[in-house]
Amino acid sequence: MKAISYREYGGPEVLEYGDVRDPKVGPDSVLVKVRAASVNPVDWKCMGGHLDAILDPVFPVIPGWDVAGVVVQPGAAVPEFVVGDEVIGYVREDFLSRGTFAEYVAAPVRTLARKPRNLTFEEASGLPLAGLTAFQVTTKTLDVTEGDVVLVHAAAGGVGSIAVQLARHAGARVIGTASERNHDFLRELGAEPVTYGDGLAERVRALAPEGVDAAFDTVGGDALKVSAEVLAPGGRLASIADGAVIGLGGHYCFVRPDADDLQRLTQLVEQDVVTVHVSETFPLERAADAYRLSAEGRTRGKIVVTVDWTTEDGPAAH
Template sequence: MKAISYGRYGGPEVLEYGEVRDPKVGPDSVLVKVRAAAVNPVDWKCREGHLDGALDAVFPVVPGWDVAGVVVRPGPAVTEFSVGDEVIGYVREDFLSRGTFAEYVAAPVRTLARKPRNLTFEEAAGLPLAGLTAYQVLTRALEVKEGDVVLVHAAAGGVGSLAVQLARHAGARVIGTASEHNHDFLRELGAEPVTYGEGLVDRVRGLAPEGVDAAFDTVGGDALKASVELLAQGGRLASIADSGVTGLGGQYCFVRPDAADLGRLTELVEQDVVTLHVEETFPLERAADAHRKSEEGRTRGKVVVTVDWPD
């Protein structure tokens, strides 16, 4: 099959388009014909070797953990899905090798859920990792509830934009950091936008003089430090970008595959509680350009790679 792969760590130039071996389908997996796969910051961080201390790389590595596609063959133990089912998945294993930037991927059923009927494959591909991250942080680490004031950093990005919508659905008031050109976008999502950078603490205090009940850091560094200053008494703090949060009394969170959580997100999308924004799409052979776009760090919503199939 055709896929994107890399045989060594490095920049986008190490990504190659070509033939790789077809995936084997285990008893608890299904073979998915990939229609779209989203790019996430963790993809290029893995490609650069930043997760080498946690995840073994079995080269050549096919990158990508997000997928939207169609089941073409269930494994012998699978009862959850049938041929022709449209699915989404956060297909992460505990090593790097068999990713989703390919024509086919063998996906364990524990990583999959039904694709939302009201989304295109391109939109749906952006839901699993970002949606699960936002959902798991808000519901478990931060325990956001009605009446809370929640600060979300990089609120126009893939995770941030979904966190805004989920927190609003929970009945929280949301303050979101973003560059000024994304402020109208955040207002449409239901957040009160503030510009990040110097003076951020004062700008947030102008909106929430008594502090925030929960802060969701997706950036690390100065954003995390600002979050600590802005917490109200008893406030909760979580970060997906900076493990140093644990030394500040908060939780460091790494998203995990969860079919039930992903199914709940599908329901929320179909109820029009959550919408997905795709910034730009690239064909599979241009995955290196998709990585470069993601690395710019100014993306609104998601960057997605597509696989073209003849009708």
């Protein structure tokens, strides 16, 4: 099958497009015909070796953890899905090797859920990792509830934009940091936008003089420091970007695959509570360009890589 892969750590220049061996389908896995896979910052961080301390690479590595596609072969111990089911998944294992930037991926069933009926494959591929991160942090770690004032950093990004929607659905008031070009987008999501940069703490305090009840940091560094400064007494703090949050009395969060959480997200999408914004799409062979765009850090919503099946030439066995 065709896939994107890399044989050593590095930047987008190490990505190769070409033939790799077909995936084997274990008893607890599902072979998914990939229609789209979204790019996440963690993808190029893994490729650069920044997660080497916790994830062993098995080269060549096929990158990508998000997928939307169609089941073509359930594993022997998988009654949950049948051939033809449309699914989404956060296909992360505890090593780097069998990713989603390929024509097919063998996904553990624990990573999959039904695809929302009202999303395209491109939109649906942007939901798993970003959606699960936003869901697990807002509903579990921060326990956002009605009446809370919540600060979300990089609120126009993939994780941030979904976190805004989930917090608003919970009845919270949301303040979101973003560049000015994304302020109207945040207002459409129901957030009150503030520009990040120097003076951010003062701008947040102007909107929430008594402080915020919860802060969701997706950036780290100065954004994390500001988050701690503007917390109300007893406020909750979580970061997905900076382990220094622990020293500030907050929680460092790393999203985990969870089929039940992912199915709940599917339900929220079908109830029009959550939407996924796709800013740009690239064909599989141009995944390196998608990585470069993601690394710039200015994306609204998600960047997606698509697999063209107009002339199907995948593995004959499937």
